Every structure is written in structure tokens, then in C-alpha cells.
Amino acid sequence: MTTTAAPIGRFPIPEINDLPEDIRQRILAVQEKSGFVPNVFLVLAHRPDEFRAFFAYHDALMDKPGGLSKADREMIVVATSAANQCQYCVIAHGAILRIRAKNPLLADQVAVNYLKADITPKQRAMLDFALKVAFEAYAVEDEDFEALGEHGFSKDDVWDIAAISAFFGLSNRMANVTSMRPNDEFYTMGRG
Amino acid sequence: MTTTAAPIGRFPIPEINDLPEDIRQRILAVQEKSGFVPNVFLVLAHRPDEFRAFFAYHDALMDKPGGLSKADREMIVVATSAANQCQYCVIAHGAILRIRAKNPLLADQVAVNYLKADITPKQRAMLDFALKVAFEAYAVEDEDFEALGEHGFSKDDVWDIAAISAFFGLSNRMANVTSMRPNDEFYTMGRG
Amino acid sequence: MTTTAAPIGRFPIPEINDLPEDIRQRILAVQEKSGFVPNVFLVLAHRPDEFRAFFAYHDALMDKPGGLSKADREMIVVATSAANQCQYCVIAHGAILRIRAKNPLLADQVAVNYLKADITPKQRAMLDFALKVAFEAYAVEDEDFEALGEHGFSKDDVWDIAAISAFFGLSNRMANVTSMRPNDEFYTMGRG
Amino acid sequence: MTTTAAPIGRFPIPEINDLPEDIRQRILAVQEKSGFVPNVFLVLAHRPDEFRAFFAYHDALMDKPGGLSKADREMIVVATSAANQCQYCVIAHGAILRIRAKNPLLADQVAVNYLKADITPKQRAMLDFALKVAFEAYAVEDEDFEALGEHGFSKDDVWDIAAISAFFGLSNRMANVTSMRPNDEFYTMGRG
Amino acid sequence: MTTTAAPIGRFPIPEINDLPEDIRQRILAVQEKSGFVPNVFLVLAHRPDEFRAFFAYHDALMDKPGGLSKADREMIVVATSAANQCQYCVIAHGAILRIRAKNPLLADQVAVNYLKADITPKQRAMLDFALKVAFEAYAVEDEDFEALGEHGFSKDDVWDIAAISAFFGLSNRMANVTSMRPNDEFYTMGRG
Amino acid sequence: MTTTAAPIGRFPIPEINDLPEDIRQRILAVQEKSGFVPNVFLVLAHRPDEFRAFFAYHDALMDKPGGLSKADREMIVVATSAANQCQYCVIAHGAILRIRAKNPLLADQVAVNYLKADITPKQRAMLDFALKVAFEAYAVEDEDFEALGEHGFSKDDVWDIAAISAFFGLSNRMANVTSMRPNDEFYTMGRG
Helix, strand or coil: CCHHHCCCCCCCCCCHHHCCHHHHHHHHHHHHHHCCCCHHHHHHCCCHHHHHHHHHHHHHHHCCCCCCCHHHHHHHHHHHHHHCCCHHHHHHHHHHHHHHHCCCCHHHHHHHHHHHCCCCHHHHHHHHHHHHHHHHHHHCCHHHHHHHHHCCCCHHHHHHHHHHHHHHHHHHHHHHHHCCCCCHHHHCCCCC | CCHHHCCCCCCCCCCHHHCCHHHHHHHHHHHHHHCCCCHHHHHHCCCHHHHHHHHHHHHHHHCCCCCCCHHHHHHHHHHHHHHCCCHHHHHHHHHHHHHHCCCCCHHHHHHHHHHHCCCCHHHHHHHHHHHHHHHHHHHCCHHHHHHHHHCCCCHHHHHHHHHHHHHHHHHHHHHHHHCCCCCHHHHCCCCC | CCHHHCCCCCCCCCCHHHCCHHHHHHHHHHHHHHCCCCHHHHHHCCCHHHHHHHHHHHHHHHCCCCCCCHHHHHHHHHHHHHHCCCHHHHHHHHHHHHHHCCCCCHHHHHHHHHHHCCCCHHHHHHHHHHHHHHHHHHHCCHHHHHHHHHCCCCHHHHHHHHHHHHHHHHHHHHHHHHCCCCCHHHHCCCCC | CCHHHCCCCCCCCCCHHHCCHHHHHHHHHHHHHHCCCCHHHHHHCCCHHHHHHHHHHHHHHHCCCCCCCHHHHHHHHHHHHHHCCCHHHHHHHHHHHHHHHCCCCHHHHHHHHHHHCCCCHHHHHHHHHHHHHHHHHHHCCHHHHHHHHHCCCCHHHHHHHHHHHHHHHHHHHHHHHHCCCCCHHHHCCCCC | CCHHHCCCCCCCCCCHHHCCHHHHHHHHHHHHHHCCCCHHHHHHCCCHHHHHHHHHHHHHHHCCCCCCCHHHHHHHHHHHHHHCCCHHHHHHHHHHHHHHCCCCCHHHHHHHHHHHCCCCHHHHHHHHHHHHHHHHHHHCCHHHHHHHHHCCCCHHHHHHHHHHHHHHHHHHHHHHHHCCCCCHHHHCCCCC | CCHHHCCCCCCCCCCHHHCCHHHHHHHHHHHHHHCCCCHHHHHHCCCHHHHHHHHHHHHHHHCCCCCCCHHHHHHHHHHHHHHCCCHHHHHHHHHHHHHHCCCCCHHHHHHHHHHHCCCCHHHHHHHHHHHHHHHHHHHCCHHHHHHHHHCCCCHHHHHHHHHHHHHHHHHHHHHHHHCCCCCHHHHCCCCC
16 A cells, blocks of 8 residues: 555645744644644645644634533534545544544544434534534524533533534635645554 | 443344344354454344345345446445445445455545545546435436446446445435444454 | 337346346236336346345335335335436336325325325325435434324334335436336326 | 315415406406316415416416427426426426427426436426526526527527526415415326 | 626616606606616516516515515515525615615625524514525425414415515526626615 | 614623733724724634634735735635625625725625626636635535636635635634624725
8 A cells, every 4th residue: 555655735745844943843742742743734834824823723722621521522523524524634533532532433433423423412412513503603593502501511612612613614624625635644543 | 432232223133043044044154254243134134025135136236246346336335325424334334445445544535535535537437426326316317427438437337336326325224214333343344 | 209219228128038037027927917017127127136136125115014005105105206306216106106095196296295295194204204214314313213103103114114215215216327217108097 | 085175275265256357357268268277366366466467477478479389388387396396386387288298298207307308408408497597596697598599599588498487486486385286187187 | 996887687778768658657767766777677678578567566565565564575585685696686675675674784684694683583583484485485384374473474474475585586586697787876775 | 773782792792901911902903993893803802812813814814915915805705704694704894895895886796696796707716716615625626726727826826715715614603603793884884
């Protein structure tokens, strides 16, 4: 199999050492932590200002404290990215979901049909809303907030679900337009 | 993880030893070959006559000689089943596709977005047509046959593509209605 | 009107006498019963193994005893085939529905808009579910079984509705791909 | 069969003799010509001013001279009304189409899937455009006029096709909202 | 800005003085009242009989007494025309809505997303139904009438809502096919 | 009219003086420049980190040099936000588009149906692609880049179009979920 020679995106990939220092440091840090550089860092580095804003947004949503567990956040990413047919995000965040949830089956289940996944009713409500934000945000109404409230989500949790769906909607679109290729490593991570 | 205790479908699962002899033999044969009994055999055995017709149809399409390789046939199954959001078929046939194609990445790529998968233009045309059969068969016209012909598909190959898409469309619907659960074994098979 | 000279399908039509004996006998039997050979038998005979599996499946669903009347089963076929825009199935099974239901109006009503047809609330629930299986099987859930249960359908009746919708979804796709032409006889049968 | 006792619409049906004289005369004339009063006349007579405008519009499009034959105009009505799932219009105008085209099969073919009907390429282009007007009029562009021109349609023929599709779109909506029931007579007219 | 030189439609625009006298008088009357001739009068005058039927229908729905206020009727026009992507109707009737409702914001709100507009629950129910008539009239059922009744709409009000949605659906389609251009005057009318 | 008393969003609006200094300064700067504080600043200030990332991303796309004029960028925002039915973005960026393009008609035209707007073929191609990114990014392929190249767009221009569509897709979703209300001032700005 020679797929690793495939291009990782449609746009020029900068040399890491030619990048602005803050971006170079971020990439080296993730490489040290993960053992490889996820391609999203390389593809988006073509635009340093957008790179910085993208990862600042990402961190503000995915790394902050809050009512949603880290596994829940990744589950939102996988479900919405699958609906948006984004190969990079489903495969990369599917790996992270397997690890965060300590469950080797969940990511594939959520990606294909979350209605049949091994999740709780509360997680089901969360994903229903995340998908509504992804495809019919114009129709979000008070009833949606109330329904999530009945499952124990606070109003700020609802913001979080919406923001993660919306932010990865942006990410999915850029990944599809740039033909961002998932690293081979992601396919097997966390499969136990 | 206790997911293996989850029910494998909404309908009663017969005891293998209570089944008609021909069905029992088929199930024992697949168990011997695979090391486990794929749940589709157990769920459909609730209806012996339909079981027999289903697997006769399956074998007529998937095991016969013809212009499509076995990997190509599985690729059609994965692409159309993903579009139909059928968890059982994507996960079980994704495993078979990895094995038949000797490629650990292909199934996940095809399931998420076959337009971005590592496939040839001929395979792309094959999947475009399979999806058209799955969602807009009413609009299939001479131009579709011609376009496939230009890629080297014979008229009987076109029948095969259509029939595989149509048959697994039936399978996808029954799997979704019965809540057929993929065996845990499928998730990791062929990941190399 | 010279439409009877139109081709009955895109693929070669075998001579009846050249067919395997079991298929030849089946075709002769239907001809004796109906006074003509419905084109589906001729078009599918191009593939004897698939022909056998197709009609075995058909008979397992349409001829067996069970909670659904024969008219109800035909009504499912007409409603789902109309939604799939399958000319052969709507026109051929529309004829059978008129005969089975002893109602010359019902088939056309169901084909155009079953929500306005002269049917009972129980039949309406049956068709709603059949259409859900045809177009959104991924979203079938316990609530669907419960709603049908309230109308008096057993769990196995639900399987029957789903399987008829799914099987004729396969049939609709093959009829559309092969450009299967309904016999002229069907148009006027059962119009009283 | 007691279907003839079914209500012919959701709104009150006026007594013919209580109607304004011009409307009464129009209804008597159609009754004399057809042998029965098509229900559209009775349902719409609930609103005399709208009745007059409706039939003035109808006559301006369907009875005037022009490049489209009367059969072609009815074919547009049947194809678009089927797509709008309007039982009254498909069944009533299906009958008229059978008569105008002197073809007992055409109406059912066009209603189920006009792509498979016994029509000419010019008629196919006409129906493609009529459906585009019905569902995506916002996307009609110069290219559509050019494509129809290549089939021999004048610019005013294009207006006619569009206007018939648009007018019967109005008619379909009113028939569905009023639950307008087709007269039993239409089902068998022109079946030869 | 030279946009006023842009053509006002795809079809020939007749000279006002060459038009039949009744049409000429109608156009002069609207010009006197509005200070300009809305382009819909000029574009449709290409077909005098259709012009007469169109405006007779329009007046029967928009100028008659009834349970719906004139502002409500214009609101239906704006909401459905926006969903049909009809530039002429949204911009022209948006102006009229601003005037009738004495509200400079309402038309733009309704055009973009009526779910977020400053309207009452009763108006919201009215627009929900108008949109259902525009896009899913085949699914209108007794429940729709009941829901509107609970908001205080009479059965004849429901006819009015449906008829306005259906009539402007016709108008939207003709405006899109003829590329009817809104007069520049409409953009600023009623903005206060 | 008392609409100005309407709430500007579903979430708490912070006092400007309680905000972190950098956010407070940004808000005061825009207030000084525009004469009012656009509500997006107040609604998003509920989440300072997301606020910073959002506006950093915004500025990286909308204020940087590049092949797209500022009017073109606003046109992309209006067209995609209208398709996403985002009241805030259509009304606020419609105002900015009128000003940037020095054209009082363009924003309303683009919002209702950009296919009928007074734009160049190059702008049409730009908006076609922006909408494809908004709704079918999974299907973006080399052909899209080539088609845009033929209109004179560089590869980096294509990134810009895609990124603006994707970023405002995020913005549209957040505005809809938070029920962000456009300031009254936007409705009349730039109408000449």
C-alpha cells in the first residue's frame, strides 16, 4: 500500500521551518504529543492568520471546562462531520472519540447512524440538536432549548453544542475544499 | 466495555439448533469459516423462507463470476449502505472490503465520502451509478449505460452494479428496521 | 396504437423455450393463469439465479399467511412503487390491487396521493410506515413499532410491511434500470 | 362500492340553482357536454369571484390556439400534477389526456414516470421544463429557452408551457387543500 | 447606477397605447395611484387574456373583505415568495407590506426567516400553513384546519391563506420565467 | 413601532464596561466608527475567548488584501446567509454590501435570488461556488477550481471564497441559535 504518498491537500504545504514561530511551535508540540503531525495543521498553515484564528476557536470550544465531557464534544464532531461527509474530520476525530470514550466501537457507530449507536438518551438529544444546528439552524426555537433542558443541559451547554457543530461545519467545508487527507495513523488509533 | 451484551436485533433470535437443517448448516459453515456467526444470519433466521431467498440472491450477486472484482462489489455495498445509513452493512462489509481490497483505509474512506477515496476513475463511475440506482433509479437512462461503457463496463456489468445496489438497499432497510447490530469482530478485521 | 411493439426492456429477452425448465414452468404457469406473461418474468429471466431468488422472495412475502390481507400487501406495493416512480410496478400491481380490493378506484388514488385515498386509519398507518422504510429506514425506532401496535399490527406484521416495502424497493430499482415495460393488459384490468 | 357517497371536498358545496347565473350556465354547459359535472366546478363555486378568474385563466391557457397541441397541454398538466401529488388533477386530466392523445396508456405512464413514457424527445424537453417551472422556477435561465428552441419551441410556446405548469400548480394546491375528489367517471374515460 | 436601463423581462413589452382599452385603463389607474407602473403590469400585458384573469384573481384574493387584514395577506405573499426565490414579488410586496403594516422592518425579517420575525403566534401559524401549501399541499389534512382554528382562523380564512399562497406561487413562477424585474421604486418605499 | 425594545439575543448580554479590556476597546472602536454597536459584538461577548477567535477569523478573511474586492466578499456573505436563512447576517451585511458596492439594489437582489441579480458572469461563478461550499462542500472537485480559473480566479481566490462561505456558515448558525437581532440601523443604511 502506497497511499502515504498521496498528496495531503490541494494547496501548497509549507515547510514547517519556514512558518512563523508561533505556528511552528504549535505544530512541534502536537507532533511531540501525538507522534505525528495531523494534516490539518499542515494544510491550514498555508494561511497563518486563519490558522491562528482556527485553532484559537478550536481550543476555546474543545479544551475549556464546561458541562460537556470531552468524549461528548468529540461525539458531536463525528456525528456532524459524517453528515457533512468530511473524511478528514470523521477519521481524525473518530480516533479521538475512541480514545476519549475508551470505546473502540462508538466512533464508527456514530459516523454511520447515531440513532443506532450505544449512547444514552441524553447524548441522543445532544446529537439531535447538533444535527439541527448543522442543517436547519434557522428553525432553532425555544422548544429546542427546553427539550435539552429536560435532559439536564444548561443554556450554556446548548451554546457549546451549537458552537461545536457550527465550528466543525466550517472545518468540514475547508477540509472538503482543500481535499485534506487524514493521516493513516488515525484509522487504527484507539481500536483496542 | 459491555457492548457485547447488547441485543443483536428487535425480533426474536432463534436457537441455531431449532432451525431448519439447511439454515443450520449454512450458519455452521459461515461460523467455521469466519470464527463467528455474523448477526445477519441470526436476525434473518426468524423468517426461514425469506432467509433462503435473501442468501440465494446474495450469492447470485456476490459469488458469481463477472466483470466486477469481489473488492469492487464490496465497495458498492459500502458506498450505498453508508448513504442509506445502515450500520450493520457499513461495518460488516467495510471489514470484507478491507480484506478483499487488501487495503486497510479504503472502507472508511468510501463510507464517509467516496468522492475523496483512493479509487480509480472507473471505480468512481461505478459508485456514481450505484448511488444513482439507490436514490434516483427512476432517472436512469441510456446516457448512464453509455458513460459506464466508456469506462469499460459491459451492459451486464451495469446490471451487476445496479443489482448489488438494489439488493443491499433491501438489506439496509431490513437491517435498520430490525436494528441489526454488527458483531464487534467486524470493527477491527483487515485493519492490518 | 402500436405501443405493443415497444421493447419490453433494455436487456436481451430470452426465448421461453431456451430457459431452464423450472423457470420455463413458472412462466407457463403464470401465462395459463393470467392469459399473458407479465414482462417482469421475461426481463428477469435474463439472469436465472437472480430470477429464482427474486420470485422465492416475492412468494415468501406476498403468498404466505399473516396479518396483512392480500389487498393490503398490494396497497403497500403501489404506494411505495409510486414514490419510487416505478412504472412497471405501479401499473402491474395497481391492476392486482384493484382486483384484490374489489375496488376500481383505489389503485389510482394510492398511486397519486395515498393521504387522500379511500382507506382506513389502520391502512394509513401501514402506508406511512411503508414509506418511512422506503425513504428513511435509518430513522425507524421503537416509537414506530408502538404506533403500529396501537393500530392492531403485531410485531411480525411490522416485519411484513417493512419487508414488502424493502423488497419492492429492490424490484422498483431493477425495473427502472432495465426499463421494464408494463404489459398493456394491466392498464384496464379490474376497472370494473 | 359506495365511494360515490364520499364528500367531494372540505368546504360547503353550493346548490347549482343558488349560484350566480353566469356560473350556473357554465356548469350546466359542462354537464351537457360531459354528461356529469366535474367536481372542480362545484368545489370552486364556493367562491364565485375566484371561480370566474380561475376558469378565465384556464380557458386562456388551454383553449387558445398556439404551438402546443391540446394533448401536449394535458400532458403538462398530468406530469406536473403527479409531481405535486394532486389526485383530482391527475385523474381528471389523465382522462382528458387519454382522449386528446387517443392513447389509453399515456396518462398512467406520464403520471408515474414521464421519463419512461411513450413520448417524443420534443415532448420530453417540454415536460422537463414544465417540471423545472414547478419546482425550481427560480433557476430558469436563458439556457432553458435555448434548449427548448432547439426542439422547435418558440419563445411564446415556452411561455405557454410555463404558464400551464404554474396555473395547474395553483390548481393542485387548491385541490389538495380543499380535498377535491375526482368524479368516479374519470377513472375509466378513454381507456378504449 | 444605471440599473434602470436593465430590461424588465424576457418577453416583448407592449406599448401602453397599443393595449386593449380595459388593460390600458387599468395600467393608467395604477400609474396614477402609485406614481409609476409596476413592471408586472407591463410584462403580463404581453398576454391580454391571461393579464385579465391574473388581475381578476389577484383582486378577488387581495382586495375583498375577510378575516385576514391586508397586512396579513401581504405577509403571506412575502413569506411564500421568498421561499420561492421570486425577486419581483419579494421586493414589490415587501414594499406594500411595509406600508400596510406601518412597519419598516417587517418585510425584510419575513423574507429572510419568518420564524425570527416580529409577528404574533397567530401570524406565525398563518405563515406555517402558507408555506405548507406552497411546498407540501399534498399533505394538508384536517389537523391543519384544527390548528389554525385554535388560533381563531375560520375555515374560510384557511381558504384565503391557501389561495393567496397558491396564487402567488403561480405569480412567482411566471415572474421567474419571464425574469420580471422589480421597479427601483419598490426598494425604498415604506422604509420610514 | 417599539421593536427597538425587543431582546437582541437569547443569551445574557454583558455590560460593555464589565468586559475584558481588549473586547471593550474593540466594541468602543466599532461604535465610534459606525455610530452604534452592531449586536453581533454584544451577543458574542458572552464568550470572550470565542469572541476573540471569531473576530480574528473575520478580520483575516474580510480585511486582508487579495483578489476579491470588499464588495465581492460582502456579496458572498449575503448570498450564503440568505440561503442559510440568517436574519442578522443578511440584514447587517446587506447594508455593508450596499455601501461597499455603492449600489442600493444589489443586496436585496442577491438575498432573494442571486441568479437574477445585477452581477457579472464572474460574480455569478463566485456565488455558485460559495453556495456549493455552503451546501455540498463534500462534492467540490478539481472541475470547480478549473471553472473558477476560467473566470480569472486564482487558486487562492478560491480559498477565499470557500473560507468566507464556511466562516459565515458558522456565523449564520450561531446567529440563528442565539436569535441574534439585527440593529434597526442596518435596514436603511446605504439605500441612497
